[in-house]
Amino acid sequence: MASRVTLDHIAQHIGVSKTLVSLVLNGKAQQYGISRQTCDRVFAAVKELNYRPNQTARSLRTGKTGTIGLVVSDISNTFYAQLARQFEDLATANGYSVIICSTDEDVEKEQRLITMLRNRQVDGLVVSSSQSNAEWLMAVNDGGTPLVLIDRHLGANTLTAVVAANRVGGAMLANHLFEQGYRYPLVIGLSTNHISSVAERIEGFVEVFKGKGLPYAVREVGFNTLRPDVENLLANLKLLPFKPDCLFAVNNNVATAALQSLAAMRVKIPNTLGLVCFDDLPYFSIIDPAITAVEQPIAAMCSKAFELLQIKMVGQGVDVRQEILELPVKLNVRKSSFKKS
Amino acid sequence: MASRVTLDHIAQHIGVSKTLVSLVLNGKAQQYGISRQTCDRVFAAVKELNYRPNQTARSLRTGKTGTIGLVVSDISNTFYAQLARQFEDLATANGYSVIICSTDEDVEKEQRLITMLRNRQVDGLVVSSSQSNAEWLMAVNDGGTPLVLIDRHLGANTLTAVVAANRVGGAMLANHLFEQGYRYPLVIGLSTNHISSVAERIEGFVEVFKGKGLPYAVREVGFNTLRPDVENLLANLKLLPFKPDCLFAVNNNVATAALQSLAAMRVKIPNTLGLVCFDDLPYFSIIDPAITAVEQPIAAMCSKAFELLQIKMVGQGVDVRQEILELPVKLNVRKSSFKKS
DNA sequence: ATCAGCAACTAAATCGATTTAGATATTTTA
DNA sequence: TAAAATATCTAAATCGATTTAGTTGCTGAT
Numbered sequence: 103m104a105s106r107v108t109l110d111h112i113a114q115h116i117g118v119s120k121t122l123v124s125l126v127l128n129g130k131a132q133q134y135g136i137s138r139q140t141c142d143r144v145f146a147a148v149k150e151l152n153y154r155p156n157q158t159a160r161s162l163r164t165g166k167t168g169t170i171g172l173v174v175s176d177i178s179n180t181f182y183a184q185l186a187r188q189f190e191d192l193a194t195a196n197g198y199s200v201i202i203c204s205t206d207e208d209v210e211k212e213q214r215l216i217t218m219l220r221n222r223q224v225d226g227l228v229v230s231s232s233q234s235n236a237e238w239l240m241a242v243n244d245g246g247t248p249l250v251l252i253d254r255h256l257g258a259n260t261l262t263a264v265v266a267a268n269r270v271g272g273a274m275l276a277n278h279l280f281e282q283g284y285r286y287p288l289v290i291g292l293s294t295n296h297i298s299s300v301a302e303r304i305e306g307f308v309e310v311f312k313g314k315g316l317p318y319a320v321r322e323v324g325f326n327t328l329r330p331d332v333e334n335l336l337a338n339l340k341l342l343p344f345k346p347d348c349l350f351a352v353n354n355n356v357a358t359a360a361l362q363s364l365a366a367m368r369v370k371i372p373n374t375l376g377l378v379c380f381d382d383l384p385y386f387s388i389i390d391p392a393i394t395a396v397e398q399p400i401a402a403m404c405s406k407a408f409e410l411l412q413i414k415m416v417g418q419g420v421d422v423r424q425e426i427l428e429l430p431v432k433l434n435v436r437k438s439s440f441k442k443s
Numbered sequence: 444m445a446s447r448v449t450l451d452h453i454a455q456h457i458g459v460s461k462t463l464v465s466l467v468l469n470g471k472a473q474q475y476g477i478s479r480q481t482c483d484r485v486f487a488a489v490k491e492l493n494y495r496p497n498q499t500a501r502s503l504r505t506g507k508t509g510t511i512g513l514v515v516s517d518i519s520n521t522f523y524a525q526l527a528r529q530f531e532d533l534a535t536a537n538g539y540s541v542i543i544c545s546t547d548e549d550v551e552k553e554q555r556l557i558t559m560l561r562n563r564q565v566d567g568l569v570v571s572s573s574q575s576n577a578e579w580l581m582a583v584n585d586g587g588t589p590l591v592l593i594d595r596h597l598g599a600n601t602l603t604a605v606v607a608a609n610r611v612g613g614a615m616l617a618n619h620l621f622e623q624g625y626r627y628p629l630v631i632g633l634s635t636n637h638i639s640s641v642a643e644r645i646e647g648f649v650e651v652f653k654g655k656g657l658p659y660a661v662r663e664v665g666f667n668t669l670r671p672d673v674e675n676l677l678a679n680l681k682l683l684p685f686k687p688d689c690l691f692a693v694n695n696n697v698a699t700a701a702l703q704s705l706a707a708m709r710v711k712i713p714n715t716l717g718l719v720c721f722d723d724l725p726y727f728s729i730i731d732p733a734i735t736a737v738e739q740p741i742a743a744m745c746s747k748a749f750e751l752l753q754i755k756m757v758g759q760g761v762d763v764r765q766e767i768l769e770l771p772v773k774l775n776v777r778k779s780s781f782k783k784s
Numbered sequence: 785a786t787c788a789g790c791a792a793c794t795a796a797a798t799c800g801a802t803t804t805a806g807a808t809a810t811t812t813t814a
Numbered sequence: 815t816a817a818a819a820t821a822t823c824t825a826a827a828t829c830g831a832t833t834t835a836g837t838t839g840c841t842g843a844t
Contacts, residue, residue: 158499162830169542203540463792804827812818
């Protein structure tokens with residue numbers, strides 16, 4: 103019932119063929135030599151009958167739905183929410199709609215959702231994948247659904263990916279901590295350690311300390327048990343081979359969980375423990391102490407991802423080079439990592 | 444190219460009609476007396492040829508797309524991001540996909556987006572509307588696209604709406620502040636003051652102070668100029684008829700902007716100024732001082748909205764009673780509103 | 785032997801657009 | 815004046831499913 107007025111109704115209403123109406127509405131009047139008067143009659147009828155084209159019928163015929171699937175681990179995570187917003191704006195400006203899906207870092211769920219999106223004939227996919235190899239997703243891309251990875255890549259020469267400079271950002275944080283006098287870092291990573299973003303942040307970070315011959319510890323917390331795991335980890339710092347003097351939270355959720363635990367334990371930041379985080383949050387700059395963080399280039403990532411996806415979507419089978427695009431990050435130094443006294 | 448294998452291919456591959464294949468795949472084999480062997484051959488062929496049904500074609504025929512439009516002012520706002528996530532889970536569990544659109548509180552944009560969603564033949568809409576009257580949206584609902592309002596209503600006997608108990612929540616905050624000894628509240632509202640949620644929060648709040656014969660001030664800040672407006676307002680408190688001893692931020696963004704300004708001005712909370720907020724954020728409980736806030740029943744709102752929408756979607760033209768459903772909120776008392784000393 | 789009834793399947797219409805391949809007048813050209 | 819060119823418009827096929835209205839060939843009852 104959603105649209106009872108069809109092209110045929112318009113056509114009959116003014117006594118022409120639906121072909122003509124279709125041509126006029128698609129701006130091909132000139133090309134097909136349709137007279138100005140006839141065009142005007144079409145437009146008038148469209149307005150009078152309040153005609154709205156049925157996108158489903160159009161999609162069936164053209165094979166294009168004007169829809170893009172955006173697959174992330176959790177849309178309620180501020181990082182992905184901001185990313186989704188930026189992407190939505192780009193998509194809308196270009197006539198696309200966005201279907202957003204959350205995978206909870208569950209590979210099976212990710213595959214189910216992507217299959218569902220393909221069945222819905224999305225024109226393209228932007229995926230922050232939880233998978234550990236590219237095989238399945240490459241089949242999707244090769245199978246006719248253009249796919250661009252965002253935030254996480256799956257290795258060189260697999261799939262086009264747009265990511266932040268995770269390794270560099272990790273190193274920036276490590277160097278900053280070192281310069282501020284910190285020597286014993288504890289890295290709080292995630293159980294999803296196969297994921298490129300997390301892995302590279304940690305690698306970039308530890309390489310710095312390793313290079314200086316300093317000790318470091320890396321521990322993992324579960325994606326679905328983040329809060330208790332972090333709490334447990336911080337309550338048992340004595341179990342570590344050394345007493346850490348600073349923490350590196352590999353993403354915003356880890357940092358928030360750490361802040362919660364530390365507040366409950368009344369640990370002073372940065373006096374007792376310095377803290378830095380990969381991924382900046384609005385509240386990091388307004389709390390005391392403000393949190394030092396690496397800010398990701400969300401807008402730029404979306405622009406680039408959309409641009410690359412569009413090339414794939416219009417390109418007839420000819421695939422672009424499957425490159426990994428790393429965009430520069432920014433270090434926001436704040437009080438949580440001030441010089442150790 | 445997205446799906447080259449069609450029902451016809453399956454049918455030809457095993458030498459039956461596509462009718463049969465369709466019936467089998469839709470679980471109507473029993474009903475149409477199709478033999479078990481034939482069914483098995485269909486399933487085998489589906490697997491062998493890796494058939495995925497074309498949802499667009501199905502939608503055209505059945506008139507159902509299995510898609511719901513979720514329209515909010517800004518998906519990057521944590522409140523809507525959380526709401527979207529809850530709603531997505533419900534939708535997915537019931538076979539629906541969600542297209543999310545952000546309106547930026549722009550009525551024209553909202554109407555453009557909703558029209559676009561209708562053209563895409565969404566089965567239903569969930570809208571947090573920026574409009575000030577129900578007329579346009581009622582036409583959508585009556586025109587065949589079931590619509591449920593969420594977070595904001597548009598008056599009794601207009602459109603089904605699921606909202607938080609905004610007035611009650613506002614009053615809870617006011618009573619709490621009064622009990623803590625605060626007497627001179629400044630309400631920081633939004634330029635979008637025609638919106639039911641904001642309006643009712645403020646009404647509920649000021650009624651309490653009015654009832655006690657106490658003064659209060661209500662000022663508005665712009666949705667798109669939030670940060671500077673709040674900063675400007677707080678820098679010029681002397682322009683108010685009285686010196687406020689506490690602030691009521693009507694939503695999470697206002698509170699965040701206020702916290703930013705107050706931090707920059709080095710104003711002590713709650714000593715110099717108490718602060719409460721409608722809508723809780725994860726970080727409110729981990730900062731010092733923690734922020735007293737009213738927590739909205741996001742999960743319950745989504746469940747109820749989805750439930751009501753589903754009734755409308757399956758109901759053949761028979762519309763449910765257009766009621767406004769208010770769900771209870773929870774007051775989380777924290778340090779930012781501790782007793783004035 | 786005939787026919788009702790059943791089991792197992794199919795042809796064709798349909799959804800609402802786009803698009804291909806013309807059709808019909810009218811005007812221009814040789 | 816006939817043929818060619820042009821201007822304006824249309825019939826029908828098509829996309830890939832669902833669904834309606836049958837068809838075909840048996841079996842068993844009478």
